[in-house]
Amino acid sequence: MTTSCISIQPVKAPPAASPFPLDQWYVAGFSSELTDKPIARTFLNHKVVLFRTGDGQFAALEDRCCHRSLPLSCGTVEGAGVRCGYHGMLYAPSGQCIEIPGQERIPAKAKVKAYTVVEKDHILWIWMPRTEGSEPTTDAPDYPHHNGPRYKFGSGNYHYKAPWQLIHDNLLDLSHLGYVHLKTIGGNARLHMNAEMKVSTEGDQVRVVRLMPDSAPPPTYKAAWPFGDKCERWQEIEFHLSHLRIWTGAVEPGTDAIDDPNRGGFHMRGFHGITPETDETCHYFWSMASNKHPDMPENIDEVIRQTAFTFDEDRVVIEAQYKNMLEFGEQATWTDIHVDVGANRARRIVSRLLEQQHAERMADA
Template sequence: MSAQSGPRVGSSFLYDVWYVAGWGHELQPGCRTSRTILGQPLVLFRTERGDVSALEDRCCHRAMPLSEGTVVGESIRCPYHGLEFGTNGACVHIPAQDKIPSTARVRHFPLVEKDALLWIWMGDANKADIATIPDHPYHRDPAWAWRSAHYDVQGNWQLLVDNLMDLSHLPYIHPLTIGGDPELHFKTPTISTRLPNGVRVERKMPSSVPPPTYVAAAGFKGLVDRWQEIEFQPVFIRIHTGACDEGTGAYDGDRSHGLSMLGFHGITPETETTTHYFWSMATNIIRDDIPDLVFEQTARTFKEDQAVLEMQQRRIALEPGRQLVDIASDVGGRQTRQFIQRLFRAEQEGEAVVA
């Protein structure tokens, strides 16, 4: 493993993918919010009838942010001189003027609500295929309880991908919650696999001592069979961690009697140096306050990660192109970076990605 094999932190965005733009519950009917994605300021709003829309947050008349305006019926009204724009960005009303010029419109971005998430397409609108929006059934399955959050991370989005694809930092950054014994973490083999549209990293820890959060949530009395399954797709990550009593079939697909924690991590670049981190944590133990307990410990853990990413970013910003050095535990992160690099190149060459 040489310095030459290490990554450089990219300075580009992927465009032709569905990104998480927010949580559906953030936009009540008649409400709007301002949000920047891939450097583009947007107004997100929901009409009174309930449709959601993402428009460029800049009135075509005098550049006023539309997000300072008001939703009026099925349109958003600019606060300065009262122009109104429909969900597709076309101007539908100019005060005291009958004819609306065809140039009076603002840019519109496809926005779709699905499984409690708002998905946006920032790239070539002709390539936006609603059928390719990811599923996240845990958000609609009553057998799971979940909670959600939105963190604003002052760091490049790829740092967050690295962080989640390589859990070898757990004993160092999260000693108090989910970290556990460094020896255990480092001795566990990590298997990283390319998927048709992503990367999967897997670790098994059979017959191990359950960490404190697990005992608190599931009441384990003895050793457990643990698993960590991480799946990257552009650009979000699902992490399934959990444990069953030792030898009760966890590695044969029979896990419903144990503890499952299903994390969803929507990773959406705000700018080159800042990232929207939309995450949720679902658990299969939904009695009492277990989901809250799991969520609160997770929230604290992810705040620790956020602080790390922001410190990394400050150093990387000083010398953005400088080579880094890989170590053995980077196998999953490296495969993910290579996959992302192929997507970048494919977009730049205007080709479909051959997975």
């Protein structure tokens, strides 16, 4: 009787699935936030430290010293990189350790994961790769309204105890303004709910256009522009996976058409970078750019103050919504109404990207 040996190869486990689309640019913050100290943030369940070197280079590393795992965000920023606050190991933007105090030899494995981060139009973008170390396949998005002479802008950020797609839903459906934001950008609730709305999809983008002629100007508009009893309002929303661009405003009746791309009047151009932190929390990086009437005082500070107030109101609503969803569990089914078209299309885009990602992940296994 003969016996033979059978070589059994271990089954290769597929890479861990991500609940978020990868190989994408996400907003990491604003360049003005990086001064002389590192910033700790979590993006898509990955702990990251952000910093700017002495020569102005922006960097993003895994927030962990390879020696004893102290967060590098507990350290200090120096000319060449970030120094760990435990034993002083210095890391370059590449993630490689370049100095160990009291030791000349630096092991090759003394390094941490580095992410590609770029600054563009005052916005920090971080590339979240599907495969560690892979290079970006596209350029980071442009946002020219931060630099144009027509507008001045201010910015801020929020931390949400709610998943990122609930913020997508909120921003793609501005019919809620008449109920949630009565003191600032709201206005007649019935007019909002019955506004003419056009929704279109192109690739991974959704566009929602809402027109509200013969509208009473809300408080923010009246404070910034010499409107009378009526104005012609518009709301144009562009959904991109990592951010939304919302152009709202109004013209005085009898002047420009509200669908003219070169219309005048009062403008508010909002940038909304929605970046997942974890499955149940997210970052909300926002800016608002606005113009001023030639016969009125500078208005950007008041516009920013009122914008922040509206976002405070949104956060209360969305976090209460999510808390209720958790408490009701499977009973918390949703009934769609006519204003949900844009939000539903955005959710389908995210689902499609995740399905494609899953198929690629299994093919790589």
